[in-house]
Amino acid sequence: MPITRLLVVRLGAMGDILHALPAAAALKRSWPGCHLAWAVHPRWRDLLEGGGVADELIEIDRHRLGSVLSAFRRLRAGRFDFAIDFQGLIKSASVCFAAHAPLRYGFERALLREPAAALLYNRRFPATGVHVVDRNLALARHAGAAAGPIEFPLPPGRAEGNLPDGPFVLASPLAGWTSKQWPLESWSEFASLLHGQTPYRLVFNGSPAAAAWARSVPGSILHVSSIAGLIDATRRATAIVGLDSGPLHLAAALSKPGVALFGPTDASRNGPYSDSLRVLR
Numbered sequence: 169m170p171i172t173r174l175l176v177v178r179l180g181a182m183g184d185i186l187h188a189l190p191a192a193a194a195l196k197r198s199w200p201g202c203h204l205a206w207a208v209h210p211r212w213r214d215l216l217e218g219g220g221v222a223d224e225l226i227e228i229d230r231h232r233l234g235s236v237l238s239a240f241r242r243l244r245a246g247r248f249d250f251a252i253d254f255q256g257l258i259k260s261a262s263v264c265f266a267a268h269a270p271l272r273y274g275f276e277r278a279l280l281r282e283p284a285a286a287l288l289y290n291r292r293f294p295a296t297g298v299h300v301v302d303r304n305l306a307l308a309r310h311a312g313a314a315a316g317p318i319e320f321p322l323p324p325g326r327a328e329g330n331l332p333d334g335p336f337v338l339a340s341p342l343a344g345w346t347s348k349q350w351p352l353e354s355w356s357e358f359a360s361l362l363h364g365q366t367p368y369r370l371v372f373n374g375s376p377a378a379a380a381w382a383r384s385v386p387g388s389i390l391h392v393s394s395i396a397g398l399i400d401a402t403r404r405a406t407a408i409v410g411l412d413s414g415p416l417h418l419a420a421a422l423s424k425p426g427v428a429l430f431g432p433t434d435a436s437r438n439g440p441y442s443d444s445l446r447v448l449r
Contacts, residue, residue, distance in 0.1 A: 174202055178253075180262070183416075189219075193303050207243070207260075209229060209233070218323035230259060242378050250271035251271070272290050298436050318441075322399060334368075338405035339380050342410065355388075356386070409427050421442070425441055426444070
């Protein structure tokens with residue numbers, strides 16, 4: 169059937185949205201001229217706005233009643249031909265269900281962290297592939313997307329914060345799990361080697377909370393920015409040293425060279441989806 173309006177659901181977080189981007193791009197490419205709406209948490213809008221995949225962002229912050237009610241009104245009025253959930257949680261499946269699309273695609277129960285979410289789909293598929301990107305692409309193909317190049321369409325970002333004029337290595341030292349973080353003394357040793365043997369500066373991207381890291385690592389620079397500023401800084405960086413976190417997956421999406429430092433998580437499933445980054449575990 170002709171597809172004119174479709175809904176993608178991936179509310180967060182940063183790395184997960186980036187891992188869904190090639191699948192959404194494949195859907196958009198398969199039906200030229202279709203209107204693609206993406207349901208997302210407001211925190212991550214800078215990853216999608218202006219990237220060329222999402223024609224509309226339906227922002228949902230479930231901790232704000234006004235945001236939820238506004239989003240559900242837009243979902244009901246959207247008249248979507250189908251909705252596809254790349255998140256697989258009850259909250260994301262509920263967004264699909266609220267859209268009243270005649271077709272609601274999601275993963276089968278065995279692949280879901282919250283199996284009850286499958287009750288809200290009417291099309292469930294056992295997506296193949298080890299990496300999350302490949303699983304998302306498989307689900308998109310089940311929904312009718314044609315095979316094609318794997319693309320990560322991203323907005324250009326905008327210049328923010330303090331960056332050196334010369335070449336620099338960009339790092340984001342903090343992660344959602346403390347166990348994913350590289351020890352502070354290792355960063356200090358790396359910064360000393362970088363400063364002593366190369367012309368590169370070490371730049372830490374993060375929130376003001378990362379200021380303590382920057383002060384503890386001699387010669388490093390703290391770059392405080394929004395997501396848009398991080399995109400710009402990543403594009404401008406000479407290389408990346410990343411953890412298993414959103415900024416690393418952004419670097420992979422932009423094919424930046426560098427090193428990915430992995431600890432407790434499985435790089436074959438959640439690692440950088442790019443040959444430009446070397447994984448050290």
